[in-house]
Amino acid sequence: MDHTKSMPSVRxxxxxxxxxxxxxxxxxxxxxxxxxxxxxxxGFSNSDVGLLIAVRCxxxxxxxxxxxGFADRHPGIPLKHIVSASxxxxxVVGLLFTAMPMGMxxxxxxxxxxxxxxxxxxxxxxxxxxxFINAGVPIRxxxxxxxxxxxxxxTCVVLGLQVARWGVESTLITHAGxxxxxxALVCTYPAFHAAPAPAGAPAEKPHSVWYLLRSNxxxxxxxxxxxxxxxxxxxxxxxxxxxxESRGGTSADLGLALFVMAGFEMPTxxxxxxxxxxxxxxxxxxxxxxxxTLKAAALFFAFNMLGVMLAQPLQMLGYGLFTPASVxxxxxxxxxxxxxxxxxxxxxxxxGMGGMLGSYISGRALDIGSALPxxxxxxxxxxxxxxxGASIVLALLALKVNGKK
Numbered sequence: 001m002d003h004t005k006s007m008p009s010v011r012x013x014x015x016x017x018x019x020x021x022x023x024x025x026x027x028x029x030x031x032x033x034x035x036x037x038x039x040x041x042x043g044f045s046n047s048d049v050g051l052l053i054a055v056r057c058x059x060x061x062x063x064x065x066x067x068x069g070f071a072d073r074h075p076g077i078p079l080k081h082i083v084s085a086s087x088x089x090x091x092v093v094g095l096l097f098t099a100m101p102m103g104m105x106x107x108x109x110x111x112x113x114x115x116x117x118x119x120x121x122x123x124x125x126x127x128x129x130x131x132f133i134n135a136g137v138p139i140r141x142x143x144x145x146x147x148x149x150x151x152x153x154x155t156c157v158v159l160g161l162q163v164a165r166w167g168v169e170s171t172l173i174t175h176a177g178x179x180x181x182x183x184a185l186v187c188t189y190p191a192f193h194a195a196p197a198p199a200g201a202p203a204e205k206p207h208s209v210w211y212l213l214r215s216n217x218x219x220x221x222x223x224x225x226x227x228x229x230x231x232x233x234x235x236x237x238x239x240x241x242x243x244x245e246s247r248g249g250t251s252a253d254l255g256l257a258l259f260v261m262a263g264f265e266m267p268t269x270x271x272x273x274x275x276x277x278x279x280x281x282x283x284x285x286x287x288x289x290x291x292x293t294l295k296a297a298a299l300f301f302a303f304n305m306l307g308v309m310l311a312q313p314l315q316m317l318g319y320g321l322f323t324p325a326s327v328x329x330x331x332x333x334x335x336x337x338x339x340x341x342x343x344x345x346x347x348x349x350x351x352g353m354g355g356m357l358g359s360y361i362s363g364r365a366l367d368i369g370s371a372l373p374x375x376x377x378x379x380x381x382x383x384x385x386x387x388x389g390a391s392i393v394l395a396l397l398a399l400k401v402n403g404k405k
Contacts, residue, residue: 035049055111079125083121120344130331141327284322326346
């Protein structure tokens with residue numbers, strides 16, 4: 001029997017996934033856009049802030065393979081149930097963080113839960129769409145990611161106005177409301193039911209992460225490139241407030257800068273498929289690493305807020321191109337039974353380890369550089385330029401080697 005006959009309408013799958021992407025990235029903005037400013041207001045130093053953000057990313061690194069492996073080993077459990085349970089736990093902890101003042105130990109515990117379960121939810125949400133795409137359902141993934149970028153951008157503007165009126169602590173309430181919205185959308189998204197395997201056909205079993213890495217040197221090298229590239233990329237949003245203040249701006253300018261940055265990710269959605277057909281996902285990742293490095297250089301040479309704003313369009317072919325390209329790269333590079341785990345490994349290398357290392361290095365650079373003539377923000381950006389250059393070299397090497405052994 002053709003399992004596609006029992007599928008929900010293509011229109012519903014497509015539109016609800018796009019809305020789900022928008023809600024997730026609005027939620028992500030709710031906790032990430034002003035996290036540095038929030039923690040600094042609560043009395044933490046730049047190094048402490050970098051460490052806390054790194055802890056959040058580290059928790060994602062640990063939790064994502066566990067959730068991805070659990071999903072691969074239990075295909076009978078719909079992915080939406082795993083995502084919903086993860087977000088529900090983060091909601092409870094986030095509300096406690098909002099209501100109770102916490103020191104370093106309590107804040108570390110909160111960021112472990114937020115990182116472990118909110119960040120881990122995203123690759124599983126991706127996999128929810130990829131399951132239908134692999135079955136021939138034309139879900140517009142890149143458009144959904146583009147709409148998600150616009151939602152992130154608009155949320156940053158709203159948060160900027162909110163912070164100016166009610167203070168940075170109010171962003172935690174907005175974040176909690178958006179978590180509830182994402183849970184509702186995920187819970188009502190149709191579950192994917194795979195076609196039964198032909199009688200007598202052995203079921204393909206998922207492999208370990210180690211197998212994926214050692215059996216496919218191209219995939220492994222590209223992961224290394226992405227790790228360094230995202231280590232360079234993410235500080236330019238997580239610590240953008242420090243760059244802005246060093247150029248004469250204020251924390252109130254952060255919302256507008258993030259709006260411009262995220263808004264330029266959206267156009268990528270409209271020409272991504274054409275670029276993918278022409279260049280392939282691997283070359284698109286290389287291009288994204290190049291533009292990430294160019295953005296760091298543009299911010300380094302920016303002397304005022306106008307320069308900071310003029311650097312933001314480079315986001316379109318930087319992080320804006322990386323996100324959809326990385327999803328398709330995994331889908332093309334790993335066996336079908338390993339695709340959920342493959343997406344998880346990609347998320348660990350990029351937003352997980354990249355975010356962790358980038359946050360730690362940036363926090364240290366900001367504190368060390370503040371005592372040097374170059375300044376903390378500029379030292380951080382120099383680190384981003386060096387890491388971005390290394391990621392370009394590794395991506396070029398990855399494109400020159402074969403896939404599987």
